[in-house]
Amino acid sequence: xxxxxxxxxxxxxxxxxxxxxxxxxxxxxxxxxxxxxxxxxxxxxxxxxxxxxxxxxxxxxxxxxxxxxxxxxxxxxxxxxxxxxxxxxxxxxxxxxxxxxxxxxxxxxxxxxxxxxxxxxxxxxxxxxxxxxxxxxxxxxxxxxxxxxxxxxxxxxxxxxxxxxxxxxxxxxxxxxxxxxxxxxxxxxxxxxxxxxxxxxxxxxxxxxxxxxxxxxxxxxxxxxxxxxxxxxxxxxxxxxxxxxxxxxxxxxxxxxxxxxxxxxxxxxxxxxxxxxxxxx
Amino acid sequence: xxxxxxxxxxxxxxxxxxxxxxxxxxxxxxxxxxxxxxxxxxxxxxxxxxxxxxxxxxxxxxxxxxxxxxxxxxxxxxxxxxxxxxxxxxxxxxxxxxxxxxxxxxxxxxxxxxxxxxxxxxxxxxxxxxxxxxxxxxxxxxxxxxxxxxxxxxxxxxxxxxxxxxxxxxxxxxxxxxxxxxxxxxxxxxxxxxxxxxxxxxxxxxxxxxxxxxxxxxxxxxxxxxxxxxxxxxxxxxxxxxxxxxxxxxxxxxxxxxxxxxxxxxxxxxxxxxxxxxxxxxxxxxxxxxxxxxxxxxxxxxxxxxxxxxxxxxxxxxxxxxxxxxxxxxxxxxxxxxx
Numbered sequence: 001x002x003x004x005x006x007x008x009x010x011x012x013x014x015x016x017x018x019x020x021x022x023x024x025x026x027x028x029x030x031x032x033x034x035x036x037x038x039x040x041x042x043x044x045x046x047x048x049x050x051x052x053x054x055x056x057x058x059x060x061x062x063x064x065x066x067x068x069x070x071x072x073x074x075x076x077x078x079x080x081x082x083x084x085x086x087x088x089x090x091x092x093x094x095x096x097x098x099x100x101x102x103x104x105x106x107x108x109x110x111x112x113x114x115x116x117x118x119x120x121x122x123x124x125x126x127x128x129x130x131x132x133x134x135x136x137x138x139x140x141x142x143x144x145x146x147x148x149x150x151x152x153x154x155x156x157x158x159x160x161x162x163x164x165x166x167x168x169x170x171x172x173x174x175x176x177x178x179x180x181x182x183x184x185x186x187x188x189x190x191x192x193x194x195x196x197x198x199x200x201x202x203x204x205x206x207x208x209x210x211x212x213x214x215x216x217x218x219x220x221x222x223x224x225x226x227x228x229x230x231x232x233x234x235x236x237x238x239x240x241x242x243x244x245x246x247x248x249x250x251x252x253x254x255x256x257x258x259x260x261x262x263x264x265x266x267x268x269x270x271x272x273x274x275x276x277x278x279x280x281x
Numbered sequence: 282x283x284x285x286x287x288x289x290x291x292x293x294x295x296x297x298x299x300x301x302x303x304x305x306x307x308x309x310x311x312x313x314x315x316x317x318x319x320x321x322x323x324x325x326x327x328x329x330x331x332x333x334x335x336x337x338x339x340x341x342x343x344x345x346x347x348x349x350x351x352x353x354x355x356x357x358x359x360x361x362x363x364x365x366x367x368x369x370x371x372x373x374x375x376x377x378x379x380x381x382x383x384x385x386x387x388x389x390x391x392x393x394x395x396x397x398x399x400x401x402x403x404x405x406x407x408x409x410x411x412x413x414x415x416x417x418x419x420x421x422x423x424x425x426x427x428x429x430x431x432x433x434x435x436x437x438x439x440x441x442x443x444x445x446x447x448x449x450x451x452x453x454x455x456x457x458x459x460x461x462x463x464x465x466x467x468x469x470x471x472x473x474x475x476x477x478x479x480x481x482x483x484x485x486x487x488x489x490x491x492x493x494x495x496x497x498x499x500x501x502x503x504x505x506x507x508x509x510x511x512x513x514x515x516x517x518x519x520x521x522x523x524x525x526x527x528x529x530x531x532x533x534x535x536x537x538x539x540x541x542x543x544x545x546x547x548x549x550x551x552x553x554x555x556x557x558x559x560x561x562x563x564x565x566x567x568x569x570x571x572x573x574x575x576x577x578x579x580x581x582x583x584x585x586x587x588x589x590x591x592x593x594x595x596x597x598x599x600x601x602x603x604x605x606x607x608x609x610x611x612x613x614x615x616x617x618x619x620x
Contacts, residue, residue: 115297115298115301116301118298118301119298119301119302119304119305120305121599122298122302122596122599122600123302123305123306123592123595123596123599124554124555124557124595124596124599125555126559126561126562127561127576127591127592127595128306128309128592130561130576130577130580131306131309131310131580131588131592132309133580134580134581134583135309135310135580135583207425207426211426211428214428214430215428215429215430215561215562218428218430218562219561219562219565219577220581221580231428231430234428234430234431234434235430237434238434238566241437241438241442242442244438247431247434247435248435248438251427251428251431251434251435254428254431255423255426255427255428255431258425258426258427258428259422259423259426262422262425262426263422266422
């Protein structure tokens with residue numbers, strides 16, 4: 001990164017990234033302040049007011065138990081956002097460990113670790129996660145564990161290829177020449193140079209993780225039935241088809257968050273990719 | 282390396298991969314705390330130790346894990362994937378029954394996404410930074426950002442309930458008798474039976490689920506095609522082609538697109554197996570009797586032989602798709618053949 005001025009210049013050339021960042025921030029603030037913002041308690045039932053269309057009392061209407069949909073949507077980010085972040089973080093840690101060792105050691109270790117990674121890559125994420133989540137018992141923690149188990153191989157792959165491309169660089173040679181230990185070379189000399197691409201991938205990935213998490217929870221393999229979680233709320237709408245607001249609003253919440261994250265991820269990739277940077281000038 | 286040697290090498294390498302896959306899915310479906318007895322016996326039966334013991338013995342659950350695994354593999358090599366705990370029918374038979382519906386849906390989905398993705402991607406790259414590029418980029422972002430289950434519900438809500446332009450869930454209208462089974466794909470079987478009305482009906486039912494399922498990959502393929510085209514269009518040989526006086530259309534279609542398709546092929550290959558898993562959500566909503574719904578029901582009831590069967594099947598599809606992609610690469614890129 002050259003200096004603040006060029007960064008600002010590129011931001012202006014990439015308005016979508018700015019929009020995405022703002023939307024992300026707004027959702028983070030909403031999730032943290034949900035207690036103050038929500039007009040009702042997300043679990044408060046009112047049988048008299050069940051399945052009411054959006055009105056001035058209930059801007060997003062009410063669900064089958066008379067709970068305020070708006071309040072539940074505002075609270076929903078408290079589950080989905082940390083879940084997505086957690087899955088990607090743990091996947092990145094595990095994947096980096098595997099990929100770094102495989103790439104640095106090379107030879108038999110590389111072969112062995114990468115074959116192991118391939119095995120996990122061959123499973124479709126949602127089916128394996130579904131099996132794990134179902135077997136461990138459906139709740140948020142288990143859904144996150146299940147997803148992390150299937151999420152790390154991509155990071156292992158990308159970090160491995162980065163480490164391989166960096167490890168023959170001159171500065172790594174010189175670190176070796178002055179007698180640094182392999183662990184030190186890997187952790188201090190090589191890995192910091194591989195962080196940026198992995199981070200871009202992670203940003204692009206959080207949205208994906210939120211999508212899959214919502215999918216699991218839609219299938220009933222995430223949070224418990226009553227909890228205000230977006231995927232779960234969309235699935236409530238299946239049984240009440242005429243009441244469109246039940247599934248439309250929580251779905252929109254997932255959609256806007258993921259879209260904003262994609263804007264940011266795209267922008268970050270453009271900023272860090274020297275090829276597109278050259279074109280910007 | 283000749284194609285034969287290359288293929289042989291790849292096929293041999295598939296064996297340890299498949300063994301690894303079987304071990305992982307076996308471990309996951311067996312070594313976890315969940316107890317299939319509780320999920321499959323009624324509450325009263327599960328409280329009776331004799332019944333539970335008989336149940337565990339019957340399904341081999343009382344044997345050590347490695348013995349269970351070896352038994353499973355021995356049977357697998359004979360084409361026997363065990364018996365579903367839930368339905369008491371052979372898993373192989375059930376997979377064969379549900380797979381065609383998913384293949385039909387996933388293929389329709391990939392068709393939608395490849396056609397839309399490549400066209401949008403090329404258009405967007407050719408008219409870079411023009412309004413049409415902007416629209417396509419937003420559309421592709423919508424495709425990769427919208428939850429598939431939500432798109433499905435909104436689609437049904439608007440196109441089926443409000444406007445009534447597509448039929449409701451299911452593979453055919455409720456009163457329609459499915460065609461005699463040849464392939465299990467209703468679109469093909471109805472044509473084989475020579476019943477055009479039935480063919481039309483099955484296409485109509487396929488339309489919305491395929492669009493919904495294909496939306497994500499369509500977005501992905503658009504993005505990859507666009508960036509790959511942009512890269513190719515800046516190459517020297519494109520400038521050469523242009524300066525020879527070739528029409529722009531020829532330059533784009535013949536010189537650029539062919540070279541830009543390499544990364545697209547990879548994504549299409551990867552997409553196909555992700556479509557198969559996206560099918561879980563789509564099938565659940567559209568009451569589509571396929572593998573995804575089957576897997577979902579199996580996971581909910583902890584029907585381990587069925588979960589194993591589905592995992593193995595889909596992993597196999599993934600491995601084979603990867604192989605096909607590599608062969609396509611070989612065929613598309615002369616450097617690999619002569620290098």
